[in-house]
Amino acid sequence: MIRKKYEWIFHAIGCSIFLSIPFFTSPENRGKGIFVINVFAWNDFTQYALLVLFFYLNYFVLIPRIYFTRKYFLYFIMLLAAMWLIAWLPGSLFNGRPPEPPHADMDMPRPPSFDRGPGNFFFARINHNIFLFLAVAFLSLLLRIRNRWQQSEKERLDAELSYLKAQINPHFLFNTLNSIYSLAIQKSDSTPEAVQKLSSMMRYILAESNNDFVPLHKELDYIRNYIDLQQLRFGNELKLNYSIWGNEKNKKIAPLILISFIENAFKYGINAEEDTNIKIVINIYEQRLEMFVSNNKVTVQVNEEDKSGIGLENTSSRLELVYPYSHKLLIQEDEKQFTVNLSIDLI
Secondary structure, eight states: OHHHHHHHHHHHHHHHHHHHHHHHHOGGGTTTOTTOOOHHHHHHHHHHHHHHHHHHHIIIIIIIIIITTTOHHHHHHHHHHHHHHHHHHHHHTTTTSOOOOTTTTSSOOOOGGGGSHHHHHHHHHHHHHHHHHHHHHHHHHHHHHHHHHHHHHHHHHHHHHHHHHHHOOHHHHHHHHHHHHHHHHTTOTTHHHHHHHHHHHHHHHHTGGGSSSEEHHHHHHHHHHHHHHHHHHHGGGOOEEEEEEEOOTTOEEOTTSSHHHHHHHHHHSOOTTSOOOEEEEEEEOSSEEEEEEEEEOOOOOOOGGGGOSSHHHHHHHHHHHHSTTSEEEEEEEOSSEEEEEEEEEOO
């Protein structure tokens, strides 16, 4: 919703600047102010206004209903008709005659186009503005194709996120239940707490993550529960250093946007026979979240079912869609270590 609001503000500013060009460039306005009423400026203003209308007609109607349905010949005819109308209508407002050039009362040579009649003037306008028309047509087409790609990519990632929620990472769930079963056999006092954490995680995945954005504290609670259950699962094998610092209240974040990087550290950074060291640091500032995750690269054997989920690559794509200009992601790895630095502007 916020992104849509800013998009319309950007469009409004862009249209205002574009429509003011005729008043800035009109030869009669030099030294007289930009809003002096003259035939040349208003004639060009009419044409620029028609170009703006054509931009949105092309963006919202012609491209999705004709171009995307592969009616290319009809689309080409519509472009020719629009170009003809944009070149003809401004001149028709002057009874089909070209406007008088500036300082017509002075003994100055008239431009050639003014001496050849309204017909030649009409074709001169087409020739003069064809580049501007094609630029507007191409820009609207480019933006619409980009929007369509983003929408299809978002739908793909949403489908993968739904698959993630349906799977609930079966391998992790299976191992966690085994750990809880062991605690129950031992009659450990930690058993009820472990069951409660797993229940909270499942509830969050199935319910809370349906929203575009969720309260930050719920996302962090999910991460805390995940880490606690991993500690329960691996016990003394796990050398872990993690901290969450800052005010979590009154902030929102896209659901399950952080967990993939943390899951990756546990999947590929734990081996009882090698040096295991996982570090997770999350710092929350006024309007920004920063996360650092690192793990030693050890020898692991990952089952196919444990690879389910949106993965690092899809999470990176999801970040581009949800936080296109408000995140920074840096992933580095060498022979011994894998690190992730992520910064997100919160809402």
